[in-house]
Amino acid sequence: MDSVVLLQRQLVDYTAQLFNEGFLDDQFNQLQQLQDESNPDFVVEVVTLFFEDSERLLNELAKALEQQSIDYRKIDAHVHQLKGSSSSIGAQRVQKVCIAFRNYCEERNIEGCQKCLQQVKNEYSLVKTKLETLFKLEQQVLAAGGSIPWPMQ
Amino acid sequence: MESCNCIEPQWPAEELLMKYQYISDFFIALAYFSIPLELIYFVKKSSVFPYRWVLVQFGAFIVLCGATHLINLWTFNMHSRTVAVVMTTSKVLTAVVSCATALMLVHIIPDLLSVKTRELFLKNKAAELDREMGLIRTQEETGRHVRMLTHEIRSTLDRHTILKTTLVELGRTLALEECALWMPTRTGLELQLSYTLRQQNPVEYTVPIQLPVINQVFSSNRAVKISPNSPVARIRPIAGKYMPGEVVAVRVPLLHLSNFQINDWPELSTRRYALMVLMLPSDSARQWHVHELELVEVVADQVAVALSHAAILEESMRARDLLMEQNVALDHARREAETAIRARNDFLAVMNHEMRTPMHAIIALSSLLQETELTPEQRLMVETILKSSNLLVTLINDVLDLSRLEDGSLQLELGTFNLHAVFWEVLNLIKPVASVKKLHITLDLAPDLPECAIGDEKRLMQTTLNVVGNAVKFSKEGSISITAFVAKSESLRDIRAPDFFPAPSDDHFYLRVQVKDSGQGINPQEIPKLFTKFAQTQTLANRNSNGSGLGLAISKRFVNLMEGHIWIESEGLGKGCTVIFIVKLCIPKRSNESKSPFLPNANHGQSSFPGLKVLVLDDNGVSRMVTRGLLVHLGCDVTAVSSSDECLHVVSQEHKVLFIDVCMPDGFEVAVRLHEKFTKRHERPLIVALAGNTDKVTKENCMRVGMDGVILKPVSVDKMRSVLSDLLEHWVLFDTM
Numbered sequence: 066m067d068s069v070v071l072l073q074r075q076l077v078d079y080t081a082q083l084f085n086e087g088f089l090d091d092q093f094n095q096l097q098q099l100q101d102e103s104n105p106d107f108v109v110e111v112v113t114l115f116f117e118d119s120e121r122l123l124n125e126l127a128k129a130l131e132q133q134s135i136d137y138r139k140i141d142a143h144v145h146q147l148k149g150s151s152s153s154i155g156a157q158r159v160q161k162v163c164i165a166f167r168n169y170c171e172e173r174n175i176e177g178c179q180k181c182l183q184q185v186k187n188e189y190s191l192v193k194t195k196l197e198t199l200f201k202l203e204q205q206v207l208a209a210g211g212s213i214p215w216p217m218q
Numbered sequence: 219m220e221s222c223n224c225i226e227p228q229w230p231a232e233e234l235l236m237k238y239q240y241i242s243d244f245f246i247a248l249a250y251f252s253i254p255l256e257l258i259y260f261v262k263k264s265s266v267f268p269y270r271w272v273l274v275q276f277g278a279f280i281v282l283c284g285a286t287h288l289i290n291l292w293t294f295n296m297h298s299r300t301v302a303v304v305m306t307t308s309k310v311l312t313a314v315v316s317c318a319t320a321l322m323l324v325h326i327i328p329d330l331l332s333v334k335t336r337e338l339f340l341k342n343k344a345a346e347l348d349r350e351m352g353l354i355r356t357q358e359e360t361g362r363h364v365r366m367l368t369h370e371i372r373s374t375l376d377r378h379t380i381l382k383t384t385l386v387e388l389g390r391t392l393a394l395e396e397c398a399l400w401m402p403t404r405t406g407l408e409l410q411l412s413y414t415l416r417q418q419n420p421v422e423y424t425v426p427i428q429l430p431v432i433n434q435v436f437s438s439n440r441a442v443k444i445s446p447n448s449p450v451a452r453i454r455p456i457a458g459k460y461m462p463g464e465v466v467a468v469r470v471p472l473l474h475l476s477n478f479q480i481n482d483w484p485e486l487s488t489r490r491y492a493l494m495v496l497m498l499p500s501d502s503a504r505q506w507h508v509h510e511l512e513l514v515e516v517v518a519d520q521v522a523v524a525l526s527h528a529a530i531l532e533e534s535m536r537a538r539d540l541l542m543e544q545n546v547a548l549d550h551a552r553r554e555a556e557t558a559i560r561a562r563n564d565f566l567a568v569m570n571h572e573m574r575t576p577m578h579a580i581i582a583l584s585s586l587l588q589e590t591e592l593t594p595e596q597r598l599m600v601e602t603i604l605k606s607s608n609l610l611v612t613l614i615n616d617v618l619d620l621s622r623l624e625d626g627s628l629q630l631e632l633g634t635f636n637l638h639a640v641f642w643e644v645l646n647l648i649k650p651v652a653s654v655k656k657l658h659i660t661l662d663l664a665p666d667l668p669e670c671a672i673g674d675e676k677r678l679m680q681t682t683l684n685v686v687g688n689a690v691k692f693s694k695e696g697s698i699s700i701t702a703f704v705a706k707s708e709s710l711r712d713i714r715a716p717d718f719f720p721a722p723s724d725d726h727f728y729l730r731v732q733v734k735d736s737g738q739g740i741n742p743q744e745i746p747k748l749f750t751k752f753a754q755t756q757t758l759a760n761r762n763s764n765g766s767g768l769g770l771a772i773s774k775r776f777v778n779l780m781e782g783h784i785w786i787e788s789e790g791l792g793k794g795c796t797v798i799f800i801v802k803l804c805i806p807k808r809s810n811e812s813k814s815p816f817l818p819n820a821n822h823g824q825s826s827f828p829g830l831k832v833l834v835l836d837d838n839g840v841s842r843m844v845t846r847g848l849l850v851h852l853g854c855d856v857t858a859v860s861s862s863d864e865c866l867h868v869v870s871q872e873h874k875v876l877f878i879d880v881c882m883p884d885g886f887e888v889a890v891r892l893h894e895k896f897t898k899r900h901e902r903p904l905i906v907a908l909a910g911n912t913d914k915v916t917k918e919n920c921m922r923v924g925m926d927g928v929i930l931k932p933v934s935v936d937k938m939r940s941v942l943s944d945l946l947e948h949w950v951l952f953d954t955m
Contacts, residue, residue, distance in 0.1 A: 073586070077582060077583075077586065081578070081579065081582065084578070085575065091932075091934070092932040095848070095932065095933075095934045095935055096844060096847070098851070098934075098935045099844075099847040099848055099850075099851040099935065101851060103850070104847065104850060104851065107847050110843070111840065111843050111844055111847065114839055114840055114843055115840045118839050118840055145881065146837075146838055149838040149840070149841050149879075149881065149910075150838055150839070150840035150841060152841075152910075152931065152932055153838070153840045153841035153843075153844040153931075153932060154840060154844065155932070212589070
């Protein structure tokens with residue numbers, strides 16, 4: 066029992082930390098609320114879809130920025146998609162960088178765009194690592210026989 | 219002259235006498251010959267002489283006389299008969315001419331005399347004309363002086379210069395010995411010597427204003443001669459040995475009007491005048507001429523006008539300076555106010571964030587605690603902790619709200635809720651504290667109080683809790699009673715709420731809540747202060763109570779937002795007090811049988827919507843999946859599509875709600891096409907837009923294409939739940955943010 070409590074506490078602390086550092090916001094909580102018996106892996110599914118989608122978009126962005134004549138509209142469309150996805154799962158920091166990215170796109174500022182692309186990539190890999198760790202912790206708690214304590218405000 | 223025919227020797231005894239006669243005759247002849255010559259000469263010179271004929275006659279007469287005398291010369295000695303004949307001829311001629319001349323003269327002399335008279339007359343006339351010319355010239359010069367003076371006076375707008383210039387120019391024009399200006403003092407009872415011409419620094423003489431001489435001058439608008447001995451004229455020691463020069467004084471109106479007719483000054487008794495005194499040089503025997511007096515009067519008028527202009531200018535400059543100062547001060551104050559507001563908002567935002575973080579921890583851990591094994595007592599305690607923490611979070615929100623309340627940007631969150639439950643919750647929350655203080659609390663809900671109502675449940679509970687909490691806080695012993703009932707129209711108009719005009723109707727009612735305590739009471743004079751922020755009554759006894767004093771202020775604002783009124787009645791210190799508030803709540807409509815077969819949940823309306831067919835259109839895979847998951851969680855039967863064509867293909871009458879992400883390029887178009895496809899309202903699904911922001915433009919676009927509502931992404935479960943229940947109940951969505 067102790068280990069479960071310990072693990073649960075670890076999970077809670079880790080989640081709280083993610084919230085504090087701004088990696089996740091309230092939307093993530095909403096996602097967790099949607100998970101129930103009829104939909105036990107909802108969060109994981111959504112997050113996996115997010116990872117696939119984002120990687121595709123980031124590749125497209127990198128390709129577009131390497132072109133001779135840059136099509137800012139296409140870039141803006143991609144970033145818009147990325148922004149939408151990240152806000153849907155609550156990846157707050159990714160979303161913020163996307164907003165800045167869109168501003169640079171409007172200004173047609175190529176250095177700004179490249180800088181933002183780099184930032185987005187960084188944030189994305191950070192949040193991906195964090196979420197993967199989070200899911201691992203959850204697996205450990207479940208394996209130890211405990212239940213995941215949510216909804217967490 | 220006797221002529222004898224005897225032969226006499228040359229130069230007889232009477233020779234001497236004869237010689238003399240001879241010489242005289244000669245000279246007479248000479249003279250007689252030269253006079254006409256002179257006459258002719260002068261006549262030639264003066265061409266105007268009218269009596270030439272007379273002169274000719276005179277000339278002839280004289281010539282002949284001369285001839286006669288000349289011929290006489292020959293008769294002294296022996297002379298021949300020719301000489302005698304010539305002599306006789308000349309004598310005869312002379313006689314004729316002289317008689318003629320004598321006759322002529324009689325005729326001419328009156329004429330000559332009248333010429334003289336005419337000459338005198340003309341001379342007089344010439345003298346008169348000269349005089350008049352002199353006069354006109356003087357007047358013209360005066361006029362010129364006046365113009366020049368006026369020009370000098372009016373060329374400056376500085377009061378001091380105007381007056382100085384006036385005196386200088388007047389002194390110069392009229393060659394005055396002294397010229398002085400007496401101005402009325404501030405009190406108006408005296409005249410003070412303000413400006414003089416000759417003395418550079420006049421000693422500050424004053425004379426009382428009620429002197430008869432001054433009254434005399436002030437009562438007429440003409441220049442008045444005054445005695446040199448009057449007090450206003452004795453400005454300097456008498457310099458001359460004899461008579462001091464004549465003195466004239468004239469009034470100068472000090473006007474405060476900007477326009478006036480010179481001939482039309484109203485004779486007000488409050489008019490203020492200055493006195494101008496002008497002195498001719500002493501010992502000069504000069505007198506004041508009429509034209510000089512007129513000059514003085516005209517100048518006085520001009521000075522009055524110039525002074526009034528100068529005064530107006532001064533005032534307008536002063537007003538402008540004042541305005542500029544005020545502007546600067548106002549600007550400064552506005553900037554300070556803005557800074558203060560910004561600082562306050564920043565502070566609130568920061569504090570808000572700082573306060574939320576520990577609250578999250580408390581709530582999370584309490585929830586955790588709830589999940590563990592607890593005894594019933596412990597569970598109760600943990601639940602209370604959770605409820606209190608939630609309330610605290612609400613309060614934190616409301617601290618931020620208060621600033622929004624004051625900006626007027628707060629809006630109530632209306633919803634259907636269980637009214638009775640609100641009061642029971644409040645009671646439960648306050649019971650522990652009350653029992654510690656050994657206070658007895660009773661709750662009395664009227665039988666006709668509706669069970670359900672539409673309003674802002676959270677804020678109603680907060681207000682009630684605040685009021686009841688205050689009652690508990692300020693009572694040391696005794697009991698507290700809470701009553702709630704529906705206010706009837708008579709009781710609605712309370713004398714203490716004179717500007718509160720409630721109008722009950724069918725779909726709403728007024729809830730009246732009275733909280734009576736037996737505590738320390740309040741001094742009736744302090745009551746108005748209680749509702750102001752951060753104010754507390756100064757009773758020293760309850761210094762131990764801590765609270766920021768915001769409670770009543772926030773409660774009052776909520777009550778006002780709910781179109782109600784809150785007030786306190788107390789009979790005085792030690793006599794307890796009663797807090798009463800009335801708020802307006804709506805009566806929930808009967809819900810449609812077909813749409814909601816479930817009993818409305820106390821807090822959330824419908825909690826699930828089994829079988830509700832819903833269509834979701836979103837081109838972003840992740841957010842489509844999230845929305846789908848949300849709706850599935852609520853029990854709906856969800857179809858998710860990613861393109862507008864697919865959407866239009868799939869949509870049918872069975873779908874009740876359609877969610878469209880309006881960030882899609884053709885999101886709005888779908889709504890338009892839907893309207894075209896389903897013309898009747900009950901055939902088509904309700905269209906709700908999922909938008910990333912809810913600014914005016916987006917909302918207007920949604921309205922324009924005929925959408926039934928707008929929701930801000932990201933949507934929480936609760937939000938979606940309430941949206942769906944609102945939609946299905948009302949067919950339209952209230953504004954949700």
